[in-house]
Amino acid sequence: MGHTQIESTANARVKEWASLLEKKHRDRQGKYTVEGVHLVQEALRSEADVECVAYDAALGVPAELKEDAQATGQIEWVAVSAAIVAKCTEARTPQPVFAVVRKSAAKIGDILRVENALVAVLDGVQDPGNVGTIIRAADAAGAAGVLIGRGSADIYNPKTVRSTMGSLFHLPIVEGDLTELLPQARAASAKVVSTSLQARQNCYEADYRGATWFVFGSEGSGVSPEVEAFVDESIIIPMPGQAESLNVAMAASVLLFEAVRQRLG
Structure with a gap:
């Protein structure tokens, strides 16, 4: 032009x-x-x-x-x-x-079409740096897309955009109501997985080779009860050290790359 x-x-x-x-x-x-x-x-x-x-x-x-x-x-x-x-x-x-x-015109259908899709789902992740870092980790892990639920930081906030390091442009990112979007994932036979400090199952014992949608909750209170209702499997990241929890973006990286490890295996 x-x-x-x-x-x-x-x-x-x-x-x-x-x-x-x-x-x-x-x-x-x-x-x-x-x-x-x-x-x-x-x-x-x-x-x-x-x-x-x-x-x-x-x-x-x-x-x-x-x-x-x-x-x-x-x-x-x-x-x-x-x-x-x-x-x-x-x-x-x-x-x-x-x-x-x-802004991106991506729709959930763009993600549902991918076979054995690996997806990061954000439920009230409020810090722009965390949101951007999770998008970057999802991109690095070859995820099929990212879902941004209500209460999360705006992905188009300049801080979020900067922290994605360009990954924002590499994969479909869909914003919407998770209580409407997650049932569509389950209908397409995806497994919805969340982390919880109360969970019994160790995150390295679950199988993430099929379509897997990881839900990451807010920094303070975790996954909301409305969204937890759609979770198929709750897992815990074993932490033998003294820190009582991981930053949400770190937890997301651990799980996304455990899925990558299983899929490469």
Whole structure:
């Protein structure tokens, strides 16, 4: 779509981009921003639905993105002032580039279609860093997708996006009501598994080779009773040391990679 230039922070488009730092505006516009060279590059190369890329006019297109900028596509490249970059991004040392991306259109059907799907399900995981890290672990483990239930951190919050390290663009991420989504997984003969400190079964004794949906609950209170009602198997991660629990993202990594180990075996 070619290159344009915007100088003023009072420009209507700039105001629209800056408003995407707030959830209500992301929801209303169905868009979000990604900041910095690495994430913009991941968005472009993963064929995310990128509307435009804005870069600091004084510095030019970052070297890493030069090739992408030359591709002829639907993406608009906009040269902007440093003040505009600062207004539209959140990171304390803004790398002078950001992209405006349309939210994922993934549906649960995209995940249900995958045979023996490995899925991470988040039930009220509130910390953006934990949500982002679980998405990253799911991506690394080759999961078929991630389900984000109500009460979890917004996946399009700049902090969450940063902590996914680009994994946000690599697999279907579906937001919705878990009490409506989990029955669909069970109807497709998936096993729904959650961790509990009260569980009897050791997590290394269960079988995760078939379709397995791991539910991870909130940092403080675990899986909610409404969601627990749809769980087929409750397991515990053995902890021979003195810490009484694991961070939820660490627990997710342990389980996802135990499933990977079983599937490689």
